[in-house]
Amino acid sequence: MKNFHVAIVGGGVIGSAIAWELSKYKLDVVVFEKGSDVASCTSKANSGVIHSGINSPTGSLKARYCVEGNKILQSLADKLGFQIKWIGKYVIAKNEEEAKELERLKKLGFDNKVPGLEIKDGSEVKIKEPNVSCYTALWVPTAGIISPYEFTIAFAENAVENNVNFLLETEVIDLKKIKDHFLIKTNKGEYQSQLLVNATGLYCRKIDAMLEEPDFQVYPCRGEYLVLDKNYSNLINSMIYPVPPKELGVLGVHITPTIEGNILLGPSAEFIGDPDDKRTTKDMMKTLFNESKEILPALPEKAVINAFSGIRCKLASPGEGGWADYRIEESKNTHGLINLLGIESPGLTGAPAIAKEITRMISKFIELKNKTDFKIRKVKKKSFSEMTAKEQSDLINKDERWGRIVCRCEHITEAEVIEALTNPIGAQTLSSVKYRCRAGMGRCQGGFCSQHIIRIMEKQFNIDVNKINLKSPRSNLFYGRTREKVND
């Protein structure tokens, strides 16, 4: 049985960022992910915002990691190649009363050492954002946008290239502490590790409970989103946030451009019992649209082309106000267990800083020695559609697969699909292709490209058609060949 130094449970943005930090050192590290790809849960379904740190109380872990993470993200992006756009955000006040709240946020931001905050009048905002009407607004220049899955994938793939083991579709079903190591039972076999990092987001209590009596509860809080067609991307230039609602510890329905050029409306905030209940609902779709229209009266109904939801991992119930700080700590009862509890927004922004913190904690158990052969690779390359005609032509002349356009909406080539399918993690679902090269993300929603991608999977990767999944281990797309006996 393989004995690892560190086992990370959960391949979300936190687990992947930790894996990447640890991949710099001479350690045997494994990541267990029950989904078919990294970022298959909360890390995938959120606003994709790099927060500045104006929303969390001074001295909280949320504020600390957010501000720290924000500062190091650009240099990480330069190294790993994921995209960031520092488009800034306006928190808008509709009246004098809300304007007072902006002053409070500005003060909080100042105390949290967020630079560049300014209160602007409605007329100044109008110049930058002609479609937004407000009384005053707080301008937050250090807020940005990021593709949350590209970000997670960048960490995970580079970690794998530095010899971290990512085990997909591998669910931890039992944990035991035996003397100085953990015995980890999964659906794919047993493993041992000296340290165990619980980075399972919504499932952090379930994992913790396998080893000890948890002293906390998790309150899943669903957020639904609407996605607008790219044709409407010019409605706004920056992120537009309302003054946060007083209750529930959330930021309110906001309007956020995405890296891909769509606009998101949302999220809602609804406490639910089941952490896997990622449904979208008719009522909430209507509410999101109406609330967004209050901020952006020019919003046309036909602009909406998709809806999804993500679930926040909260440690406070609605009765307790919905706000609780992160808990990032060594277990008092289980030596060698590091718990990351209640990592919700701004967890995406905080991930790089949290990963550094976990590495410091691990260094107390294991002496960390730098790898001499640690290599950084840019995960995101320039896509065909972003190239000049000369660059496109040169590539086609070198490799004809660059000249075969597989996704008509986004102009993704066969070469890019093949590159996506050969990712070092080994994720090979239709969604894992989509999240790596955007094939299928356009307005036809895969109508044209899915058949071509399936053919590439079958013919060039020898994947049995029955084993081709949409996104998760049991999300099969097909039932064999026609004229074959189908088993009921």
Next chain:
Amino acid sequence: MTNFNTDVAVIGGGPAGLAAAISAYENGAKNVIVLDRNKWLGGILPQCIHDGFGVEETGSSMTGPEYAEMYINTAKKLRIKFMNETMVLQFNKNRKIIAANKKDLHQINAKSIVLAMGCREKTRWNIMIPGDRPSGIYTAGVAQSFINLYNIMVGKKVVILGSGDVGLIMARRLKFEGAKVLGVVEILPYASGLQRNIVQCLDDYGIPLYLNHTVTYIKGRERLESVTIAQVDEKIDIIPETEREIKCDTLLLSLGLIPENELSRNVGIEIDNVTGGPIVNQYFETSLSSVFACGNCLQVYDTVDALAIDAKKAGENAAKNTIKQNKKINIKAGKGINYVIPQRISKSGKIRFTLRVKKPCVSPTLRVISGDYELFKKKLRWANPANMVGFDIDISDETIKAKGDLVVLLDGY
């Protein structure tokens, strides 16, 4: 990057593009090139293995591949150039086309362009069905390509939403392949596909059609597990107490087609909000001079026969390319009419109009008026949105000179 000139460049090698290219060649264009993104010619036809194609045009009923072959053979005898697996990335106002294929990037300078990009299917998100996001939800055409081109089964227990023709054809096709087809759900009080398809694809196989019904919820965290359907009232509001869950592993969507006009939009061609296709004059010329449109990227046709007739005219005009768009009058869709093509007229003469009505009706009167003056009147036996209506009118020089809009309307609607 290669660079070459052509008289007529046709974007899309489906039935419309082939018909237009042949016609352009036969009408004097020496250099005709067809650009198509697929490996094959014929567009969607090779996956339409049912029959019924070409009845109006040739008198005999063919399958989709047979019909396509008829055109491909004719085209190949002529000196028409084909570029397959070639994606047009853009073209500009001077008709410089940039296209990519495995050989290189190509710049094609065309004297005239025929747009024949076809259409795409509406998805779940065009009607925003709430619920989970499982696998097992296919548009009818995508399911058709998996089954007919690649022999891959998409499901075993199927519900079909929308009674468009592709959905009806697929109901029968899936039944043939051993799937259980639990029903076709249509939100309107009438089917949106052709009557013959209702009879031949549903009635003959005992597949129920639920009119005034829709899908209100999708369940299944990985593969589809069930859909909830409900009845709707006259206002198309859901009647909650009629909701019921149907266990199934597959939902096919046949919600209608959207003309593909990203290329047209990018170059600034005016688009009709109702058809989703370019606004054209009687020569099928778009608002951009020397650029013509035909086929399903102009309007969604009910039969390939009618489509080919118009596409041939577009190809002929592209070859002649002598139109001056100076005097224009607009054609407006009046009472009871969804849209009319052409939307503009620039010269007198006998002009063919095609239109769709808004709702089914019995013995309405079709009228075309210009101010107080009635140009045309025709009693129809019936009219149905599923069936395109066509008629010819002689437009006089006086009408053109008067510059007043023509209004097409339906009396007794």
